[in-house]
Amino acid sequence: MKKEKFIEKAIEEILNPTLEITKQYLEVLEIEIENGKPKIERYENDFSDDIVAIYFQIKNENFFLEIHLTKNSEIDSVWIQNAHKTYFSATSENLTYSELENLLQKELTEGWSKGELRKNGKSTHTFSRINYEPIKSQSYELNNHLEILLTELEKNSENIIKLTENANAYISVCKYQYISGNAGINFDNKLIERLAKLNLGIDIDTYIVGKPIK
Structure with missing residues (x-):
């Protein structure tokens, strides 16, 4: 159930960005949609002791939007994974x-x-x-x-x-x-x-x- 909670929170950041960097990325990049939701390329539960990483596929591009969440399901940071x-x-x-x-x-x-x-x-x-x-x-x-x-x-x-x-x-x-x-x-x-x-x-x-x- 915890994994689903992390994914739900990350998707929410894409649909309704709270961080300025997320807004900047989404101004110029489009997340690929699969079955009506942002497409997840990979979920990494052991990125670090305190962080979960979720990688979203960017449409028509060979790189990914990477969202980090704390183990309390809070958005920690957002950047691009080459x-x-x-x-x-x-x-x-x-x-x-x-x-x-x-x-x-x-x-x-x-x-x-x-x-x-x-x-x-x-x-x-x-x-x-x-x-x-x-x-x-x-x-x-x-x-x-x-x-x-x-x-x-x-x-x-x-x-x-x-x-x-x-x-x-x-x-x-x-x-x-x-x-x-x-x-x-x-x-x-x-x-x-x-x-x-x-x-x-x-x-x-x-x-x-x-x-x-x-």
Whole structure:
């Protein structure tokens, strides 16, 4: 019942804003509606000891309105959560997709083999690729995304290292940065050490999105 109370309070803040920052965001951004209510992307009960976080999908955008509530169901703060897409990727001009898949030994992968027809049907791929993306929701902080992905890769680290020796393997990040948001990126030494143990580099593409607040 408590979760429903938090959600109800967060929705009320969207429909009848009490904070000026909420009003500023909603002047330039539209929350996506699902079944007649603001669409919730994610509910996070353990954001901190005292705070619950609820993430709402913004219409036609790759980022989220994040509402924090105290455990007493009071609105604490509102801001934008940038969207992050992180996945393991390996490419090769010599190995097929199936061979890359056998090396990776993970489910829910996607990709193609060198020589296969592209989706547009007009040309063929000049190299093979396999992608592994265990976290589909883009509403997590970048470091949280990376920690979850690395934890999954570490479960069969020998396979990952073998892949890096036989293909171009790395972590790929797509960051959808809200134009009026915080653009900083920081990796602590522990995360860097985990990447190094898996013999992985990281590639980050940043896209500036959305309308600035007035």
